[in-house]
Amino acid sequence: MNVILQQPSSVLVVSENVETVATVRTALADASDTTVRHEPDPGDALDTFVDLDEIGCVVLDESVPDVASFRTELAERDDLLPVVYLAPEADRALLSRLSRFESTTYLPRPVAESVLRKVLEESRERYYRKRVTAEESDMLRAFTSELEIPVFVKDEAGRHLRMTDVPGGADQDAIVGKTDREVYSYDPEAAAEFYADDMRVVEQGVSIHQQDEASGPPGNRHWTRVSKVPWPADDGSNKGLIGVAMDVTDLKEMERRAEQLRERLEQFASYISHDLQNPLNLASGHLEMAREDGDEDALDTAAAALDRVDEMLTDLDHLARQPPRAGGGEYVEVPFVARQLWSFVATEDAELVVEMPEPTRIRAPARELRPLLENLLRNAVEHSSTSPPSHAREDAAGRQPSGEPAVADAPADAVEHSSTSPPSHAREDAAGRQPSGEPSVADAPEDAVEHGSADVTVRVGALDDGFYVGDDGPGIPPSERETVLQRGYTTAEDGSGTGLALVAEVAERNGWSIRITESADGGARFEFRDALVVTEPESAHQTGPSIRLTEESAVPGGDVAGSADYDPSSDTWTVRCDTAGETGPRSCYVAHAVTDGSVRIQARLRTVDHVHDRSSAGLWMGDGLGETDAFGSIGRTVGGQTELVYRPEPGGDLARTVLVENEPHEWFRLERTGETLTCSVSVDGTDWVALDQRRVALADPVRPSLAVSSAVPGDPCEATFSTVRTYELE
Numbered sequence: 011m012n013v014i015l016q017q018p019s020s021v022l023v024v025s026e027n028v029e030t031v032a033t034v035r036t037a038l039a040d041a042s043d044t045t046v047r048h049e050p051d052p053g054d055a056l057d058t059f060v061d062l063d064e065i066g067c068v069v070l071d072e073s074v075p076d077v078a079s080f081r082t083e084l085a086e087r088d089d090l091l092p093v094v095y096l097a098p099e100a101d102r103a104l105l106s107r108l109s110r111f112e113s114t115t116y117l118p119r120p121v122a123e124s125v126l127r128k129v130l131e132e133s134r135e136r137y138y139r140k141r142v143t144a145e146e147s148d149m150l151r152a153f154t155s156e157l158e159i160p161v162f163v164k165d166e167a168g169r170h171l172r173m174t175d176v177p178g179g180a181d182q183d184a185i186v187g188k189t190d191r192e193v194y195s196y197d198p199e200a201a202a203e204f205y206a207d208d209m210r211v212v213e214q215g216v217s218i219h220q221q222d223e224a225s226g227p228p229g230n231r232h233w234t235r236v237s238k239v240p241w242p243a244d245d246g247s248n249k250g251l252i253g254v255a256m257d258v259t260d261l262k263e264m265e266r267r268a269e270q271l272r273e274r275l276e277q278f279a280s281y282i283s284h285d286l287q288n289p290l291n292l293a294s295g296h297l298e299m300a301r302e303d304g305d306e307d308a309l310d311t312a313a314a315a316l317d318r319v320d321e322m323l324t325d326l327d328h329l330a331r332q333p334p335r336a337g338g339g340e341y342v343e344v345p346f347v348a349r350q351l352w353s354f355v356a357t358e359d360a361e362l363v364v365e366m367p368e369p370t371r372i373r374a375p376a377r378e379l380r381p382l383l384e385n386l387l388r389n390a391v392e393h394s395s396t397s398p399p400s401h402a403r404e405d406a407a408g409r410q411p412s413g414e415p416a417v418a419d420a421p422a423d424a425v426e427h428s429s430t431s432p433p434s435h436a437r438e439d440a441a442g443r444q445p446s447g448e449p450s451v452a453d454a455p456e457d458a459v460e461h462g463s464a465d466v467t468v469r470v471g472a473l474d475d476g477f478y479v480g481d482d483g484p485g486i487p488p489s490e491r492e493t494v495l496q497r498g499y500t501t502a503e504d505g506s507g508t509g510l511a512l513v514a515e516v517a518e519r520n521g522w523s524i525r526i527t528e529s530a531d532g533g534a535r536f537e538f539r540d541a542l543v544v545t546e547p548e549s550a551h552q553t554g555p556s557i558r559l560t561e562e563s564a565v566p567g568g569d570v571a572g573s574a575d576y577d578p579s580s581d582t583w584t585v586r587c588d589t590a591g592e593t594g595p596r597s598c599y600v601a602h603a604v605t606d607g608s609v610r611i612q613a614r615l616r617t618v619d620h621v622h623d624r625s626s627a628g629l630w631m632g633d634g635l636g637e638t639d640a641f642g643s644i645g646r647t648v649g650g651q652t653e654l655v656y657r658p659e660p661g662g663d664l665a666r667t668v669l670v671e672n673e674p675h676e677w678f679r680l681e682r683t684g685e686t687l688t689c690s691v692s693v694d695g696t697d698w699v700a701l702d703q704r705r706v707a708l709a710d711p712v713r714p715s716l717a718v719s720s721a722v723p724g725d726p727c728e729a730t731f732s733t734v735r736t737y738e739l740e
Contacts, residue, residue, distance in 0.1 A: 018065060021067045027071055037127040059087050059088070159176070172186070378519060386513060475543060475665065522538045547700050569597075582616075599719075607738060609631075612678065618729045620725070627729030628716075679691070
């Protein structure tokens with residue numbers, strides 16, 4: 011039977027002296043729960059322990075030969091078993107040897123019966139408690155080592171004493187002896203909170219149940235559901251705490267996704283209600299006109315509006331179902347889409363001015379760019395009136411209350427200007443565009459912000475790395491520019507606060523940033539940056555003389571080393587980069603030429619050999635090899651993603667875009683004309699598609715290059731290139 015369930019009930023007397031046996035029996039005569047056993051022979055006494063578990067104490071006297079040796083044999087069988095030694099005289103040498111055993115008590119004879127009884131009962135009771143403690147300790151050891159339940163024990167100072175070794179858990183050697191302030195030092199706020207809870211449990215005796223705790227940086231939080239209870243001591247104080255910590259990070263992620271889904275469903279419903287109102291009213295009004303006047307053009311307009319309803323439902327369904335994918339996978343011609351959408355939002359006094367070249371394309375799904383542009387155009391038009399929004403367009407059919415049709419519903423080309431109109435601020439830098447960005451989450455529907463007089467000019471233009479939509483109304487006060495981006499924000503009684511929320515969501519899905527500022531005409535201007543923009547998809551330059559790559563360099567120098575070797579028999583370059591220590595954020599090794607003017611380099615990147623997904627290889631072009639010099643590059647990461655990296659201005663910040671493609675690209679081209687860099691890809695090295703055009707302040711001479719970047723010091727990255735061609739451009 012387990013020692014916890016069976017309390018020892020026997021005292022074994024090992025002696026040839028019958029007086030000793032009688033003394034023990036007399037002392038325990040009133041103890042009904044205790045049995046006295048007698049074994050005169052020490053050898054037989056040792057055998058007794060094989061069959062009996064109820065012995066709780068052993069009594070010896072001087073009749074036992076070599077008492078110290080016998081005591082040692084007892085300890086080898088059970089080191090917790092107490093021994094009482096009765097002897098008439100104190101043999102100092104023997105007592106010294108017996109004192110090495112903690113549970114040995116010496117009583118000189120003669121001894122009072124009451125004293126002997128007390129010693130024997132207390133010895134037996136201590137033995138039972140020690141055996142129970144040892145058994146429980148063994149149980150806890152098995153519990154913490156065998157069961158995959160994350161249990162931990164801490165002392166009065168909050169230091170870890172023991173914890174379960176569970177798969178994926180923390181390293182015990184790194185945790186034991188440390189408090190949570192040390193274990194979670196990477197997150198000081200969380201560490202202080204966890205430690206304070208430990209001290210409340212220990213010092214105040216408070217129990218904590220099912221408390222969710224988080225540690226780590228935002229976006230990468232680790233969640234634990236913790237219960238802690240006091241670990242009481244015999245004196246009534248607490249000598250520590252015992253707890254259970256369950257990893258609920260996956261559960262929290264599921265809860266987050268469920269909440270996102272709920273919000274998505276709510277947003278989808280609000281978007282449908284908001285966006286369909288205009289084309290449905292337009293179709294209804296023109297159907298009424300057709301019934302009254304027999305106007306076939308009105309029927310055509312109604313049919314177009316209903317087609318737009320179907321298109322909008324498809325777009326919104328895409329937003330609701332498809333996961334975000336930065337940069338999308340297609341390019342949309344912005345001027346065409348803007349004019350197409352204008353026909354559904356324009357009023358009599360509204361004018362659209364497209365301030366970008368006709369072929370300008372932005373990398374984004376058309377189903378996402380259309381809702382963004384339509385809501386921005388509608389926001390500008392419907393808030394251009396100082397009258398209530400319901401009077402800005404007297405009805406969606408474009409008619410006054412009298413029923414007379416208004417000119418406002420004329421097709422887009424009747425009211426818009428093309429890119430040949432005098433640009434007021436479309437091309438605001440030497441490359442013809444401003445720096446780039448990404449739209450943020452915004453939300454100002456038709457009633458969110460009032461935008462001025464009855465007539466409005468809306469301008470759509472290109473930035474250096476994005477685009478903008480602006481108007482000439484009174485604008486948005488700086489204090490409201492962040493607020494209008496919040497879903498549900500509105501300044502009108504009948505507003506829903508939905509339109510700009512959809513704009514913001516599209517921006518966020520595509521990795522764009524958004525900035526609301528004042529336009530050159532004093533109105534509101536929404537700038538979207540960190541987008542990929544191509545204003546001239548087809549290169550207008552012919553190739554001139556070819557250029558050889560004759561030099562190799564580290565960018566920057568210092569701890570960056572490498573090599574570049576050309577094999578003429580296979581027309582293959584092998585470039586290797588190794589960072590030996592701390593380097594700049596885009597350290598690489600390049601094989602390059604040095605030339606002036608317009609230039610193009612193209613190559614097939616066959617392999618990139620490295621273990622770190624931030625390492626990459628591709629084409630690079632800069633006017634210097636320093637850490638802060640301007641440059642642009644396009645290539646492929648070890649993970650197969652297309653990567654574009656720029657430093658547009660000397661000493662400026664890096665801009666990095668990573669595109670997730672269905673298939674990794676192998677063919678890359680980098681072209682410099684003036685201060686514009688064009689990054690292109692191809693599937694066969696013949697037909698090229700421009701991914702991005704951006705202003706980069708490069709001065710002559712420039713260095714068209716093959717480049718390899720290693721992200722891990724001491725772990726080189728190697729790439730092979732073939733069909734490398736470099737040309738001057740005419």
